[in-house]
Structures are given as structure tokens and as C-alpha cells.
Amino acid sequence: MKTETANKTKRATTTAEIARLCGVSRSTVSAVLNGKPNVREQTRRKVLECLRQGNYASGNIARAFVGRLSRMIAVLASNMGSPFHMMMFRGINATLEAHGYHILFRSVRPEDQDDPETLQNLYAYRPAGYIVLRGAEGPGGVYARRIIEEGVPLVAQGKLVGTESHSIQVDNRAAMKLSAEYVISKGHRRLAYLAGPTFSVTDKERQLGFVEALIEHDIPVSEAVFADAGETAAAGYRAALNLLKNPVTRPTALVCFNDMVAMGTYRAAHELSLDIPGDLSVVGFDGIDFAELLGPPLTTVDTLPHVMGEMTAKLLVRVIENRGPMDLITEWVTPELLERASVRAIVPPFDTRSK
Structure with a gap:
């Protein structure tokens, strides 16, 4: 009981403290934590590295910003500039925004070897869920498998290799x-x-x-x-x-x-x-x-890539907000x-x- 009381009264980490430790402004810290696009990549990496070194990603920072972090969805995609993916993104973005979620994109090339930083950079944001588009699951499905092992909701576009998840598929x-x-x-x-x-x-x-x-x-x-x-x-x-x-x-x-x-x-x-x-x-x-x-x-x-994007986002929101065990769901798009x-x-x- 004493431990619980101490935890409740302990002062939460603030953006000002994080900004001071990282040597940046409070607004920059807030922008990084919320996945805003108006942050230079070098600055974003600096803040994330500072958070990792201070163990904030898994400790105080996650508790201090749990409300905002729980509205973040990470989208892993290969060939992000392709027209197919752009149409899917529109469907995903419109649906997630309608449910009050923000999107953080991560480009993953399917031919790349396993890169630990691919997921490590995302963990600091504490995403509420992940969308993995075809070709971005990592070598042998390693990225998708690690996310699932962490217990974070994941919906895949297409069939994953080496693991199973909720998915939207085309035959x-x-x-x-x-x-x-x-x-x-x-x-x-x-x-x-x-x-x-x-x-x-x-x-x-x-x-x-x-x-x-x-x-x-x-x-x-x-x-x-x-x-x-x-x-x-x-x-x-x-x-x-x-x-x-x-x-x-x-x-x-x-x-x-x-x-x-x-x-x-x-x-x-x-x-x-x-x-x-x-x-x-x-x-x-x-x-x-x-x-x-x-x-x-x-x-x-x-x-129907736009529809597929909408279906993927809707299924992820459903899984996130279910808050309980669910059988794996596969929904099919009819070409x-x-x-x-x-x-x-x-x-x-x-x-x-x-x-």
C-alpha cells in the first residue's frame, strides 16, 4: 500500500524537464512526442536518443503522456511514394482522424536486412497500434512478429510470413x-x-x-x-x-x-x-x-486500395478499443x-x- 501511495504522489515528468535534458524547446519535445512532421530529422533523432538514454521511453515519459501517446498509430510501409500506397494512406488517414488518432509513418524497404532501429525509433512514441502494409513486415516477418510479441495491436495488409495477425487481404x-x-x-x-x-x-x-x-x-x-x-x-x-x-x-x-x-x-x-x-x-x-x-x-x-485503407484502419481501431482478447480477424477485399x-x-x- 505504501508503494502505491508513493507512486500516486510522485511528480510526473514534464515537457520542460525533457526539453532541458535534450537541449531543445518544449514545443519541439511536444512535436516529437506527437509525431508532427515539422521537426527536422536530426532534431527528432536527438530527442528520441535523449529519451532512450534517460530511460524515459519505458518509464516516466510513457506515464506522463499516456493520453496523447495512446492516440498514435504507427504505419510501416515500403515504397511509400507509390500511387497504390498513397491511395491506401488516404483511406487510412481519413478513418483514423475520424476516430481521433494521429499517424506516424515509417518507411521500410523489404529487401533490407533486420535493422534494430526500425522499431526502436517507434517504441519511444508508445503507439496504440501498428498498421503493416505489404512488403514492410521485415525479413521473414521479423518486425511484425516483434510487435505482436510486445502485445501491441497490429493489423496487416496482406498475409504475413512467419506469424499471424489481424489482417485485410486480397485473394x-x-x-x-x-x-x-x-x-x-x-x-x-x-x-x-x-x-x-x-x-x-x-x-x-x-x-x-x-x-x-x-x-x-x-x-x-x-x-x-x-x-x-x-x-x-x-x-x-x-x-x-x-x-x-x-x-x-x-x-x-x-x-x-x-x-x-x-x-x-x-x-x-x-x-x-x-x-x-x-x-x-x-x-x-x-x-x-x-x-x-x-x-x-x-x-x-x-x-480498391482506398477502401482497403479504410478497412485496415477501422479494424485496428476495433482491436484497440476492444480492450480484451479477440480471435484473429481476417477481412477480404473483393477485386x-x-x-x-x-x-x-x-x-x-x-x-x-x-x-
Whole structure:
């Protein structure tokens, strides 16, 4: 009882004391603790390092600011500048703001090795929860696994490797099968798949869907072309340029890992004087905003990234505010084929639904 009384009367750490210890202003300390973007990276690191050295991150500072810190959500993402992620961010941000939460972004490259500072820098903020977007879970899912072991709520976009969590998912296999079957239904049999990053679980799932469509429609897998194209427009351009140079082996249709890769194929086709869709049909994947602005507008599988962001944020808020044990929740996004003008029919087309 005496210990409890002493703890209740002990004076809490103030921002002024932290500012004095760190050699910065009180407003700077407040901005760092609240994840405000108007703080120079060097200053932010200085304050966080000061907090760590003084053991404030796990002690007095966490208790002193628990009200504000509990409204912080950390979002781990790879390729943060991609249109797909930007659309997801809009959905996440709007939903979290509506529930009174603030967002702290952390960029994580999926090809990086395990970096202890990736999560250590976030721990000082004491996030109420984490959102881990595809490709940002760390090597073998190490970052996501550590967060879950800490007992902090986490929602993943996509299936994690090496651990389980609440998640929002797309059936990538079925969605890519839908894409390939659409092209096949237009009469194409000389197909190429422009594959995503070699380390990507998502790409492996999409390749399976592509292959499944070939098999079900009696197209030998050995006759299809598989080319590594990464996930950027530049990588898609290079892969398509190399693939399309030879008119003898040139496919009539490209099924792309994502819309950015498809964008790169447009430039390659232009340089080779190939008309889309007259000489070459192209299908994307993801459903990012600009795809309909390409000339011609890109046919793609829309995974509803903005909706996915909203769903991810809503699920995390639900988990945080539940305050009790919960069974793992997985919610599914249903992709939609957006038929535009980048695919032409080759005589004789046939109906894939008859298979």
C-alpha cells in the first residue's frame, strides 16, 4: 500500500524537464512526442536518443503522456511514394482522424536486412497500434512478429510470413486468374507475365493465378513467357523493351504484376512503334488513379486500395478499443475487373466461363 501511495504522489515528468535534458524547446519535445512532421530529422533523432538514454521511453515519459501517446498509430510501409500506397494512406488517414488518432509513418524497404532501429525509433512514441502494409513486415516477418510479441495491436495488409495477425487481404491468386482469363477470353494465347519482385509473396500468389488460368484453358505453361519486371514503371519499361524487341517471339498480350509495371510497358511499346491495343494488349493490377488516364486507358484489376485503407484502419481501431482478447480477424477485399481500352479481341475469341 505504501508503494502505491508513493507512486500516486510522485511528480510526473514534464515537457520542460525533457526539453532541458535534450537541449531543445518544449514545443519541439511536444512535436516529437506527437509525431508532427515539422521537426527536422536530426532534431527528432536527438530527442528520441535523449529519451532512450534517460530511460524515459519505458518509464516516466510513457506515464506522463499516456493520453496523447495512446492516440498514435504507427504505419510501416515500403515504397511509400507509390500511387497504390498513397491511395491506401488516404483511406487510412481519413478513418483514423475520424476516430481521433494521429499517424506516424515509417518507411521500410523489404529487401533490407533486420535493422534494430526500425522499431526502436517507434517504441519511444508508445503507439496504440501498428498498421503493416505489404512488403514492410521485415525479413521473414521479423518486425511484425516483434510487435505482436510486445502485445501491441497490429493489423496487416496482406498475409504475413512467419506469424499471424489481424489482417485485410486480397485473394491475389484468384484476382490474377481473373486478369489472365479476361485476356484469354479475348482470344489471346501468346501471353507473357511481367512478374513482381523476386522476394514478394504477393507475386508468387499472382503467378499461381496466372498459371492456373493457362492450365484451365489448355494453354501450355511452357509457351507463356515469364519476365522479371519488379514493381516500378522503370523496371516494367526495361522488361517490356527486352521482351518485345523480337517480332517472332513477341506475345500478343502482357499481364502485369501491377499498374506501375503496365505503365512502363506503354513507353516500351511506344519506342518500338507498337500500338496498344492494336499490336499489343496490356492488363494491369491494383486499380490506381492514373491508370484510366493512360492512352489508351488501362484495363486493370481494381483491388480498391482506398477502401482497403479504410478497412485496415477501422479494424485496428476495433482491436484497440476492444480492450480484451479477440480471435484473429481476417477481412477480404473483393477485386473488380475494370474493362477499359488496352485489350483487343483476337478472332476467334471464346468464353472462359464455359471451362
